[in-house]
Amino acid sequence: MTDSWANSAADPPSAFGTDLHLELNGSGLRTGLMDALREAVRTGRLVSGTRLPSSRSLAADLGVARNTVANAYAELVAEGWLTARQGSGTRVARRAEPRRAAPAAPRTRPTRRRPTYSLVPGSPDLAAFPRTQWLAAARRALTAAPHDAFGRGDALGRVELRTVVADYLARARGVYADPERIVICSGFHHGLMLMAQALRARRVRAVAVESYGLDIHRGLLTDAGLRIPPLSVDERGTRTDDLAQLRGVGAVLLTPSHQFPTGVALHPDRRAAAVDWARATGGLILEDDYDGEFRYDRQPVGALQVLDPERVVYFGTASKSLVTGLRLGWMVLPEELVPEIVAAKGHGDWMTSALEQLTLAEFIASGAYERQVRSMRLRYRRRRDQLVAALAQSAPGIRVTGIAAGLHAVVELPRGTERSVVEAAAWLGLAVSGMARFRHDAADSGQRLPEQDALVVGYATPSDSAWAGALDALCRVLP
Amino acid sequence: MTDSWANSAADPPSAFGTDLHLELNGSGLRTGLMDALREAVRTGRLVSGTRLPSSRSLAADLGVARNTVANAYAELVAEGWLTARQGSGTRVARRAEPRRAAPAAPRTRPTRRRPTYSLVPGSPDLAAFPRTQWLAAARRALTAAPHDAFGRGDALGRVELRTVVADYLARARGVYADPERIVICSGFHHGLMLMAQALRARRVRAVAVESYGLDIHRGLLTDAGLRIPPLSVDERGTRTDDLAQLRGVGAVLLTPSHQFPTGVALHPDRRAAAVDWARATGGLILEDDYDGEFRYDRQPVGALQVLDPERVVYFGTASKSLVTGLRLGWMVLPEELVPEIVAAKGHGDWMTSALEQLTLAEFIASGAYERQVRSMRLRYRRRRDQLVAALAQSAPGIRVTGIAAGLHAVVELPRGTERSVVEAAAWLGLAVSGMARFRHDAADSGQRLPEQDALVVGYATPSDSAWAGALDALCRVLP
Numbered sequence: 042m043t044d045s046w047a048n049s050a051a052d053p054p055s056a057f058g059t060d061l062h063l064e065l066n067g068s069g070l071r072t073g074l075m076d077a078l079r080e081a082v083r084t085g086r087l088v089s090g091t092r093l094p095s096s097r098s099l100a101a102d103l104g105v106a107r108n109t110v111a112n113a114y115a116e117l118v119a120e121g122w123l124t125a126r127q128g129s130g131t132r133v134a135r136r137a138e139p140r141r142a143a144p145a146a147p148r149t150r151p152t153r154r155r156p157t158y159s160l161v162p163g164s165p166d167l168a169a170f171p172r173t174q175w176l177a178a179a180r181r182a183l184t185a186a187p188h189d190a191f192g193r194g195d196a197l198g199r200v201e202l203r204t205v206v207a208d209y210l211a212r213a214r215g216v217y218a219d220p221e222r223i224v225i226c227s228g229f230h231h232g233l234m235l236m237a238q239a240l241r242a243r244r245v246r247a248v249a250v251e252s253y254g255l256d257i258h259r260g261l262l263t264d265a266g267l268r269i270p271p272l273s274v275d276e277r278g279t280r281t282d283d284l285a286q287l288r289g290v291g292a293v294l295l296t297p298s299h300q301f302p303t304g305v306a307l308h309p310d311r312r313a314a315a316v317d318w319a320r321a322t323g324g325l326i327l328e329d330d331y332d333g334e335f336r337y338d339r340q341p342v343g344a345l346q347v348l349d350p351e352r353v354v355y356f357g358t359a360s361k362s363l364v365t366g367l368r369l370g371w372m373v374l375p376e377e378l379v380p381e382i383v384a385a386k387g388h389g390d391w392m393t394s395a396l397e398q399l400t401l402a403e404f405i406a407s408g409a410y411e412r413q414v415r416s417m418r419l420r421y422r423r424r425r426d427q428l429v430a431a432l433a434q435s436a437p438g439i440r441v442t443g444i445a446a447g448l449h450a451v452v453e454l455p456r457g458t459e460r461s462v463v464e465a466a467a468w469l470g471l472a473v474s475g476m477a478r479f480r481h482d483a484a485d486s487g488q489r490l491p492e493q494d495a496l497v498v499g500y501a502t503p504s505d506s507a508w509a510g511a512l513d514a515l516c517r518v519l520p
Numbered sequence: 521m522t523d524s525w526a527n528s529a530a531d532p533p534s535a536f537g538t539d540l541h542l543e544l545n546g547s548g549l550r551t552g553l554m555d556a557l558r559e560a561v562r563t564g565r566l567v568s569g570t571r572l573p574s575s576r577s578l579a580a581d582l583g584v585a586r587n588t589v590a591n592a593y594a595e596l597v598a599e600g601w602l603t604a605r606q607g608s609g610t611r612v613a614r615r616a617e618p619r620r621a622a623p624a625a626p627r628t629r630p631t632r633r634r635p636t637y638s639l640v641p642g643s644p645d646l647a648a649f650p651r652t653q654w655l656a657a658a659r660r661a662l663t664a665a666p667h668d669a670f671g672r673g674d675a676l677g678r679v680e681l682r683t684v685v686a687d688y689l690a691r692a693r694g695v696y697a698d699p700e701r702i703v704i705c706s707g708f709h710h711g712l713m714l715m716a717q718a719l720r721a722r723r724v725r726a727v728a729v730e731s732y733g734l735d736i737h738r739g740l741l742t743d744a745g746l747r748i749p750p751l752s753v754d755e756r757g758t759r760t761d762d763l764a765q766l767r768g769v770g771a772v773l774l775t776p777s778h779q780f781p782t783g784v785a786l787h788p789d790r791r792a793a794a795v796d797w798a799r800a801t802g803g804l805i806l807e808d809d810y811d812g813e814f815r816y817d818r819q820p821v822g823a824l825q826v827l828d829p830e831r832v833v834y835f836g837t838a839s840k841s842l843v844t845g846l847r848l849g850w851m852v853l854p855e856e857l858v859p860e861i862v863a864a865k866g867h868g869d870w871m872t873s874a875l876e877q878l879t880l881a882e883f884i885a886s887g888a889y890e891r892q893v894r895s896m897r898l899r900y901r902r903r904r905d906q907l908v909a910a911l912a913q914s915a916p917g918i919r920v921t922g923i924a925a926g927l928h929a930v931v932e933l934p935r936g937t938e939r940s941v942v943e944a945a946a947w948l949g950l951a952v953s954g955m956a957r958f959r960h961d962a963a964d965s966g967q968r969l970p971e972q973d974a975l976v977v978g979y980a981t982p983s984d985s986a987w988a989g990a991l992d993a994l995c996r997v998l999p
Contacts, residue, residue, distance in 0.1 A: 086690045098894070168667040175875075176662055180655055188647040188983060191843040211565045227706065230870035257866060364670040366874030387736060391709035394876055395845030396654075415577070504667060 070105050074113040082122055082133055093123070093131045157470035158511035162302060162449035162499030163255075163365070168506075169417060170364045174409045175400070182403035183396065190399060194390045196383040198225025198371075201402040206371050209405055210357065214333055215343040217350040218373050224382050227368040227393045229329060232356050233258060233294075236327060237265035238385040239378065245291030248327075251279045252481045253303055258294065259481065271481040274300055277308035281315040284324075292325040293318075297345040298333045302479050302497040304443015304451050306342045315345070319352040325375070326353045332361050332447040334414045337422040342446070351375040359401060361448060361501075362414050369393065369401055417501075421448060424500045424508060435516040448501035451476070455520060459494035462518055471514040473498060549584050553592040561601055561612055572602070572610045636949030637990035641781060641928035641978030642734075642844070647985075648899070649843045650892055657883035658875075665878055673869045673877075675862040677704025677850075680881040685850050688884055689836065693812055694822040696829040697852050703861050706847040706872045708808060711835050712737060712773075715806060716744035717864035718857065724770030727806075730758045731960045732782055737773065738960065750960040753779060756787035760794035763803075771804040772797075776824040777812045781958050781976040783922015783930055785821045794824070798831040804854070805832040811840050811926040813893045816901040821925070830854040838880060840927060840980075841893050848872065848880055896980075900927060903979045903987060907994075914995040927980035930955070934999060938973035941997055950993040952977060 081087040093099070096110040103110070114131050117123040125131045190199070197203060203220035210216035226232040240248065247268035250259060262269050270287050272279050278300055284293060293315065297307035307315075319326050328345050336342065346355040350373070358370035374382060386392075404410050428450060429441050443451040454462055459475040466473045476495040496515075503511045560566040572578070575589040582589070593610050596602045604610045669678070676682060682699040689695035705711040719727065726747035729738060741748050749766050751758050757779055763772060772794065776786035786794075798805050807824050815821065825834040829852070837849035853861060865871075883889050907929060908920050922930040933941055938954040945952045955974040975994075982990045 086694070088687070091687075091691065164671055167670045170667070170670050172662050176655075176659055179658055183651050183655055188649070191646045191649050191845040192643055193844040208567070208570075212570070215565070227871045227873075230866065257868070261866065364874075365672040366670040368869075368871055368873045387709065387740065389736070390845075390847075392706045392847055392871055394706075394847045394873055395843075397873055397876060 070109050071113045071116075074103070074105075074110065075117060078113070078117055079122055087133045089133050091133045092129070093133070095130065156467065156472040158507055158514050159472040159502050160496075160498045160500065160511055160515060161472050161474050161502060162497050164499065164502045165361050165364060165417065165448060166420070166501050166504055167364055167366075168504035169420070171409065171413050174413075175363075175404060178404040178407060178409060179396075179400040181407075182399040185403075186399055190395060192395070194395055194398075196386045196388050196390055197221070197223065197379075198390060198393065199395060199398040199402065202398045202405075203371075205402050205405040206357075207373075209410070210344075210355070210371075210373065213411070214330065214357070216346050216355050216373055218355075222350075222374045222376055222379055224372045224374060224379070224386070225390075225393055225398055226370045226372060228358050228360055228370045229331065229356055230257070230261065231368070231392060232370050232372045233261055233327070234265070235382050235385040236292075236354065236372070237262055237267060239381040240267065240291055240325075241265060242381060242384070243291065247287070247290045249284060249287055249290045249293040250481065251295065251300060253476070253479045254294075254296070254301055254481070255479065262294075269481075271483055274303055274305065276305065278305045278311050279307060281307075281311045281318065284315065284318040285321075290322075290324060292327055294327045294329065295345070296329045296331060298330055298336075298342045299443070299446040301329075301331060302443070302449060302451065302474075302476065304445075304447065304449070306445070307345070312345055312348060316348050316352060319349065324352075325378075328353050328355045330355060330357050333357070334362050335418055335421055335448060336446040337418070337425065338445045346373060351377070354378065362410070362417070367397065367401075369397060420505075421501050425450065427508075428498065428500050428512060431512050431516055432519070436519040439519060449497055449499045452496040452498050452515075452519070454494040454496065456494055458520055459496070462496065462520065466514065466518045469514050469518060471511065471518065473515065549588050550592050550595075553582070553584075553589065554596060557592070557596055558601060566612050568612045570612045571608070572612070574609065635946065635951040637986055637993050638951040638981050639977045639979065639990055639994060640951050640953050640981060641976050643978065643981045644840050644843060644896065644927060645899070645980050645983055646843055646845075647983035648896060650888065653888045653892075654842075654879070654883060657886060657888060658879040660886075661878040661882040662875065664882075669874060669878060671874070673874055675865045675867050675869055676700070676702065676858075677869060677872065678874060678877040678881065681877045681884075682850075684881050684884040685836075686852075688889070689823075689834070689850075689852065692890070693809065693836070695825050695834050695852055697834075701829075701853045701855055701858055703851045703853060703858070703865070704869075704872055704877060705849045705851060707839055707849045708810065708835055708837050709736070709740065710847070710871060711837075711849050711851045712740055712806070713744070714861050714864040715771075715833065715851070716741055716746060718860040719746065719771055719804075720744060721860060721864070722770065726766070726769045728763060728766055728769045728772040729960065730774065730779060732955070732958045733773075733775070733780055733960070734958065741773075748960075750962055753782055753784065755784065757784045757790050758786060760786075760790045760797065763794065763797040764800075769801075769803065771806055773806045773808065774824070775808045775810060777809055777815070777821045778922070778925045780808075780810060781922070781928060781930065781953075781955065783924070783926060783928070785924070786824070791824055791827060795827045795831060798828065803831075804857075807832050807834045809834060809836050812836070813841050814897055814900055814927060815925040816897070816904065817924045825852060830856070833857065841889070841896070846876065846880075848876060899984075900980050904929065906987075907977065907979050907991060910991050910995055911998070915998040918998060928976055928978045931975040931977050931994075931998070933973040933975065935973055937999055938975070941975065941999065945993065945997045948993050948997060950990065950997065952994065 096114055097107050100107040100110045114123060118125050122134055123131050124134045200220060202225055203223040207218040207220045207223055210218040226235060247270060248262050249272050250269045252271040252273045259269050270290065272281065272283055279295055284290065295315065297312065299306060315326050318324060326345065330344055333344065344355055346353040352375060355373040356370065359367050425444055429444065432439055432441055432452065440453045441450050442453065459477060463473060463475045474497045476493065476497060479497065498515065575593055576586050579586040579589045593602060597604050601613055602610050603613045679699060681704055682702040686697040686699045686702055689697040705714060726749060727741050728751050729748045731750040731752045738748050749769065751760065751762055758774055763769065774794065776791065778785060794805050797803060805824065809823055812823065823834055825832040831854060834852040835849065838846050904923055908923065911918055911920055911931065919932045920929050921932065938956060942952060942954045953976045955972065955976055958976065977994065
């Protein structure tokens with residue numbers, strides 16, 4: 042470091058205000074300030090209606106006498122650039138048309154017309170988000186938190202949240218959890234990204250995936266440089282017994298409780314096969330328990346993780362139980378994997394808001410989380426029953442499957458009709474997904490895959506007020 | 521899809537409760553339930569004090585008669601496994617020692633002893649976070665938001681936030697901003713990660729960096745497979761005039777307003793050199809405006825971005841102006857780069873909470889953000905003045921530089937004393953960083969670099985109540 046690192050020497054000669062960024066020229070302070078303000082209005086940097094700082098505070102910022110600013114303001118008011126009114130301060134007048142578009146008017150980008158109804162799977166009923174209880178939890182959490190809770194925390198995530206999540210998962214999902222093997226992340230997408238990084242660091246080259254699933258997850262894995270050989274899905278769930286025949290696979294991504302989107306639960310034999318494969322090869326099972334809380338029938342399905350907590354990574358989120366806009370999830374890790382995920386996170390909590398972690402911890406600890414899950418379970422179950430009943434009446438030949446759990450159902454269609462039904466629905470203003478869009482690209486090459494034309498109906502997606510209309514539209518497009 | 525994808529057929533035979541996960545065996549419902557509860561207590565899945573669901577709701581979940589559950593509870597109370605008290609329900613008794621550690625007691629991991637005072641740079645005063653105003657903004661934002669605001673949004677981020685940020689940046693930082701070229705991210709780390717992905721997709725192999733900076737940022741770039749040739753820093757800031765001599769560099773990461781950590785502002789000639797290089801080579805300038813809001817002296821420095829908005833990516837965050845635990849940042853992008861960053865984001869908002877985006881939008885729109893910045897600017901400026909005065913008195917031979925702006929200062933030390941001063945400070949319970957830890961690994965190989973023993977003193981880090989003690993400790997360790 043040399044002498045002249047002293048800042049004042051190195052500052053550029055042009056002067057700027059800070060809250061109000063102004064470039065003053067040398068021609069006298071008042072004139073310079075007036076020129077700068079005119080220029081800012083002319084170029085649209087200051088849009089009409091913007092309130093200017095008080096003459097006192099701008100004078101302090103610029104290091105000039107208050108009167109200099111007050112006089113400049115007064116002259117610009119006289120010129121019509123600014124307006125001054127008692128009580129509302131000095132503002133930019135409505136006269137000058139800015140060169141650039143006003144910031145409040147976003148440029149039109151090509152967007153699809155919004156459908157009237159959506160039964161696209163993947164979203165809970167956003168209208169049911171318990172705003173008041175969430176705000177109450179935020180208030181309690183933020184009021185009680187020590188100051189240092191607002192800093193960047195432990196790479197594992199806030200201990201308050203990890204503790205209540207461990208407790209909740211043990212109780213509600215039978216997961217073998219411990220706060221020290223839980224890592225908080227910004228939802229499943231972030232968790233899977235961290236996992237992909239850790240797998241790459243282990244020199245894993247391939248992750249087996251289910252032949253049906255979300256293309257965003259497959260894309261994330263391939264973007265990370267991983268191959269994704271598919272495992273086909275049949276009536277007992279994903280064919281984990283085929284894992285042994287795949288070469289160089291270091292992990293398998295599964296949705297054991299309720300395969301997405303087919304809705305089948307992984308049979309105990311297939312669970313055992315997955316765990317046997319993991320033990321024999323040192324591989325990892327990535328368990329995406331995306332809707333495990335929503336099981337309606339007598340025989341709920343526990344998490345696979347408990348079969349071998351040292352070989353299974355359990356992923357859960359608040360995206361289905363609360364709302365997708367809340368980016369909070371948790372991974373329960375084999376003990377040896379914790380430092381690897383911490384390294385993938387950059388040894389710090391760089392992504393996930395501490396404030397929302399504290400709020401969710403309080404929301405769970407207060408019992409509000411489980412009350413919300415219980416209430417939504419009743420509501421979704423009712424919708425599922427209404428869906429089944431409506432279809433039985435209006436399209437009696439059509440089977441509905443995958444309905445023991447979750448937020449979506451599979452509505453089977455006659456062979457060759459899927460695409461035309463999806464298009465007819467779009468014409469009626471109903472957004473709904475065909476089964477084809479969830480199929481692995483490579484799924485039909487060389488592997489025996491049951492293929493069935495079907496709709497994947499997200500019956501949780503509409504609000505209560507839109508539900509009847511959406512269901513009616515669905516019944517009308519079915520053959 | 522085959523017939524037997526119908527779920528009930530494929531469910532595993534063991535039965536689980538959902539909110540209370542229980543495995544019932546075949547030996548009669550009541551006996552099975554009792555065995556399952558005993559096992560859950562014995563293995564520590566149900567810790568002592570846990571409140572069990574009411575007999576009615578557990579009965580509904582399991583599909584058994586309420587009396588079956590009530591009787592099982594009563595027998596387990598008699599056996600001492602559970603306790604029942606009027607008004608507080610049925611709970612797990614204190615008798616059984618769980619096999620695993622209670623979830624509330626995290627296993628001890630090796631952690632460093634917490635210092636009494638911290639002057640480590642990079643954090644604002646967390647005690648000054650305006651909790652009440654933030655909660656008020658959250659309440660207004662969440663109450664007013666339409667339901668679909670709680671879904672996963674546009675990959676650019678919430679339009680409410682992009683609109684007010686565009687307006688704020690134009691006004692306060694002179695940035696040429698437009699909501700359609702702003703992308704919201706979870707802080708600078710996330711923004712830089714997206715940028716690194718987009719650069720890799722453009723086949724960029726190297727990003728020039730400043731020879732002093734944060735190793736976490738250098739590590740992020742090298743983890744993304746990018747080379748990071750250093751540019752040395754002198755009294756006019758980073759030597760952007762050397763860019764033309766570097767081979768295969770597609771971008772340069774700079775802190776033009778207040779170089780981190782040396783504190784020097786980039787000279788206008790160097791700004792012009794960076795822009796000339798970018799125009800000549802098609803390269804990009806990544807402007808990390810990490811503390812641009814905190815400028816104390818007469819000659820504040822504007823953002824570099826305005827010199828060429830199509831060649832400069834501007835990064836800002838709420839980490840210094842509010843708190844680091846709030847993971848919210850913004851990138852202002854050249855228009856052609858927007859689709860590439862959207863692709864790097866996975867075409868969706870997978871990381872950044874919609875709720876906090878809405879809250880920050882309301883916080884800025886209400887004027888609370890600028891009030892907070894203004895108030896903290898006064899507070900930090902006062903601390904800076906106290907630091908300079910205290911050092912002038914207790915260590916009159918020592919120069920303090922980089923103090924025209926920001927949340928940290930550079931305290932120069934006699935040659936060869938840096939490490940011993942940092943260690944002496946640690947002995948006194950004061951955490952402070954030496955300049956060496958910010959130096960680029962390759963910085964001293966073959967390049968002329970001014971090297972100066974120094975402390976980087978984060979004077980914003982302590983709370984007001986800890987500030988005097990921290991300053992006193994600092995004065996005592998200086999030679």
